[in-house]
Amino acid sequence: MNDGPAKASPTLEDVAREAGVSRATVSRVINGVRNVDPGIQDVVRRAVEATGYVPNRAARSLVTRRAGAVALVVSGAGEDEAAGEGPQAPFRGQVLADPFFGRITTGVVGFLRARGMHPVLMLADSTDARKQVVDYLRQGHADGALLVSTHARDPLPELLVGAGLPCVLFARPARPLPISYVDVAHRDGGALAADHLVARGCQRVASVTGPLDVLASRERLAGFQDAMARHGHPYVPAVEGNFTLESGERAMAGLLAEQPDLDGLFVANDLMAQGALHVLREQGRRVPEQVAVVGFDDSSAAVSSRPALTTVRQPIEEMAAEMTRLLLDRVDQPDRRLTSVIFEPTLVVRQSA
Amino acid sequence: MNDGPAKASPTLEDVAREAGVSRATVSRVINGVRNVDPGIQDVVRRAVEATGYVPNRAARSLVTRRAGAVALVVSGAGEDEAAGEGPQAPFRGQVLADPFFGRITTGVVGFLRARGMHPVLMLADSTDARKQVVDYLRQGHADGALLVSTHARDPLPELLVGAGLPCVLFARPARPLPISYVDVAHRDGGALAADHLVARGCQRVASVTGPLDVLASRERLAGFQDAMARHGHPYVPAVEGNFTLESGERAMAGLLAEQPDLDGLFVANDLMAQGALHVLREQGRRVPEQVAVVGFDDSSAAVSSRPALTTVRQPIEEMAAEMTRLLLDRVDQPDRRLTSVIFEPTLVVRQSA
DNA sequence: ATGAAAGCGCTAACAA
């Protein structure tokens, strides 16, 4: 009750004095170590309450050699992108504004907070930034990294593995690497789209793909094509896009010129699908009556499009949570063997197909 | 070069030995303290290189009493929202997937990374979570908080101020509070929209507002109305929305029923404006020829709409960077006086008006 | 079951 000169926050020592026990005992109570007399536990807890004690993280980390934190790293463009970047260049990409990334964050935060932990957000979009990430971890700011690469040839996973730092990827690495990851069964997603279009009675389907140097894009297409083949459609016209709205518009226009009697379409992400919808409307095609469209991602674009998009949903939050669980396991047991966890996508049916 | 038994990472002591100086000298070089012989500086730097030394953050924090980190807190619904939330309930809101929040994050990260810092992401959407935030800071995980409230009556700012923790808000607090913040001149934004619509020759304008219990919504509307009044239009019909796409559709339908000869519209955010566009198209109104539409935010919805939205842009990244600067200043000089920084919005002209 | 004591790696007086 003596607030006196309002001094620095109380330490273990203060609590120990208040409780009439030793620092060690207080420490044991706080960390839930057994072998402490229940009566004493109560006294200590009361003393903690009375003093308003909170453990000092730095002191604890110093001895446990654990930060009790993980980094969430968004690894951008492979090499330093803009050659003429200013000395600061703070606002280049808008990666973080991508709802895809938002869902990952939601999953990660949701999992961590239950353990009293929170992610440190890092951007790694240049050689320097990647070095910063490695150093940051080596300094012990975080015990490991959750890695989300936006581009294929990202060197960061290799750097991290090389430095012996615990790390889990969101999505299978482009090149084989001794590293754990979570991913979605992209092929199954493509198949889901094909099955749905065929079930609707579509006869002349086509696809707008993502960039084909991205593994996920190839897999979505392959899954779609394979399933179509199984339904008796040996050939599916496909145009490559780059996941942007504009590329979706371009691809749709091209496809329509090539194959005007098109009646079904699988687009490798919702944003391009939204672009496709624009072009179909401009050209007077009714969706879904004349052309059925299936997207991928179940992003906000799917909900805000008119008609709203039928789309393949990845359970991103769940994947992110699992990724976090894998990392925490790894931090606790560094020599545990590597794991990959693959999630199944689902079809969300709305108006467009 | 001796990797030997691959032991723990090198300490200051190791570097000192390698360089043939004392720990203190190495520390001085590393922290850029002057009064160190340039020759010795070189030797030390070489030793750092040779040993692969990186400073241990825990040890440093323990003595400096600085975490060298800040928290970025997204403070959700006022009270515990869902009464029946499970013990974990990880995926409730999708706040983090909001591109608005993404832009804030981009600004914060951009500013911090130049200083070798990174934000710790926290969600505070329940009484428990808010307590967690305060404790987290008190434990010294972070030196202060950047606070983004999604709801008006958020009690967290007061908690933080009460605990004497450094803190800066994004947006003016609902109730007066001794706290620094950044904000945008919402009234000026509304005026920008009015001026543009009038300049286009619109005669019968209306507005779809945000929730009127939110200060920013009221200000945007007031700015719009005032400017219209200055242009000789004493009365502007307005319908209240809640910032969602659907509410925009509803509001537009209502407005159109009430005032079918409408030729200009100011919508308090882009998502609702996108909804308004849908309804206008359904009812066969050409935008912008028959009805000109101005949105607010310059979000991704503005770019993906057809026609693309003319909209009022807030310089969110810059605001977030400034917010971060204010916090860091505050952490360094705790008794510095409070500040508010207000940014001017700009009009981004696209196709809709 | 509890206490005493030895550091974890670093910075910051204070001496020299």
Added chain:
DNA sequence: TTGTTAGCGCTTTCAT
């Protein structure tokens, strides 16, 4: 300008 030294607050053997 450099070195010596005393902790920062905590966990963790090792005794008891």
